[in-house]
Amino acid sequence: MQIIVCIKQVPDTTNIKINPETNTLIREGVECIVNPFDMYAIEEAIRLKERCGGKITALTMGPPQAESALREALSLGVDEAVLISNRAFAGSDTWATSFTLASAIRKIGHYDIILCGKQAIDGDTAQVGPGVAAHLNIPQITFVKKIEEVTDRSIRAERMMEEGFQILESPLPVLLTVVKEINEPRLPSLRGKMKARKADIPVWGPEDIDVGGDQIGLNGSPTYVAKIFAPERKGSGKIFRGDAEEAVDQLIHELRSGKLI
């Protein structure tokens, strides 16, 4: 079983605070982490390998420092990692990103299952996974909460929907995006960390994966960010303190006059 996991390094929003005066992010000291949803994808890849054998390759596109995300994946049990990094890729939107990842996957060659987190927590688009599947023209199962069965030719998985779930069957190769419910990611072992530290991570640029021009980076991106602004915050609401009974009365009064209850 040849498994590919696509991951992304993102700023750790756990540590992001908002400056209440300026309504901007306080970014000092914010660390970069592996996108949390991708941790479930890595874990599922390792579980698949434990069940079926094979090899896992982790792939990321990003700046040079994204290498540390790949080392983390290696420490958890991923076998190989590739960093796609070059200034030519900067400014990629989801079209260009999925095109670039798909091109790198084609270069890797053989693959049975491609795993992605359902979305990254910085952009929250959930578009790159299905985009990669479309570029490779392979089937996809999005929002997977459970892999029920896997053979060397097919897979059966549960896709989470708003009101329940669908059970889907697909031949391989297939691309899956996974949700939090699918597993509980493990922690790296000491041996894994040692291995990850020493691992050789190749860096691929545009010429390595045979892409360029108007298909990658900002030039290859159909969308363009015209404006970024701080959201309106509600804030400075009415806060009732002191006697609980009085506070509750005041709250009920407000909610009733607002016809909310």
Added chain:
Amino acid sequence: MSIRVIEEKCNGCRLCVRACPFGEISVEEKLAVIGDGCTLCGACVPACKFGAIEIEVERAKKIDLSQYSGVWIVAEQRRGKLQSVTFELLGVGKELAGRRASELSAILMGHRMAAAAGELIAGGADSVYLIDSPEFEHYQDEPYSRVLSRLINKWKPEIVLAGATAIGRSLIPRVAVMVRTGLTADCTGLSIGDDGHLLQTRPAFGGNIMATILTPRHRPQMATVRHKVMKAAPPDPARQGNVINVEVKESDRFTRAKVVDLVEEKEKTVNIAEADLIVSGGRGLQAPENFALLEELALALGGAIGASRAAVDAGWIPYSHQVGQTGKTVQPKLYIACGISGAIQHLVGMQTSDVIVAINKDPYAPIFQVATYGIVGDLFEVIPLLVNKLRRR
């Protein structure tokens, strides 16, 4: 890649440093320096008062944008029933079509859907492209994306919208790649700019920033739209429209991934993403059995139960109730947060609720910063009082 600082114009004033949402600009020796993590988002360019930052884009072969006209919405049906997000899409689609002096069409894929086509016309569609075939009864990625791509290539709509639902967010990214155009996820605002482009506004970075996104050189301009943000127009059963029956080819039916079963999960409370009133609990509840308190409050108010990640991770309540970044995004009319401190991951999932009530004993809890009303107090005292008084009315 080409962002550059024009050294003669830069005086190191740091305006760009503050404008950069990614913290990638620093000032060294009175000169702005752009870091490797720059995503070319462009926020710094207008922030610079001296015109010292420029981004150059090698324009790709321009497509003739004038060939494209009309607004399309992708109708969503489950078990033959149109979903409410579809009518919201019709509402916003109608406005956009009006601004562009063009028509609004709906794409409807399913089986035995003729009556639903009439509902779409009543909801504002001028035309309905109807794909009616047994293989299209349930959503499947490959046949749906293939047919939608073919229709887009043939009829060349200017704008294509779909719901930011599990189906919409699986289907539309595939289609956007197939027709080689831009796609903006989970929009909360859509309007037409002065130059006729679709302005697509969405939260990014976990809701901490808003971004307005354009698709300047490609068509159609595609977006998924967040549920419960746009307003549906009241249905007008007298409205007239065309139904265009789309021929289904043999090759359209082909699918590799097949749906073998649909399982509906009956929960004792309603789907929180759809609820108008949510009572949500966090770590402050201290133990799983205390969710009974919330259930009483939810029952008294007719609401659904939500939870913070802390409560879900502690195993007090199933994941399907989780509100926030790794859970669901909700937007009820009233959200009551009980014993939730308000970590940013929780806030991004609920801060667009119409009215937020926070009950927490810590007056400094961040939840109070987004609350419309707050009670600083012990929830074990406040909630029973609230339940009693509500029952007595």
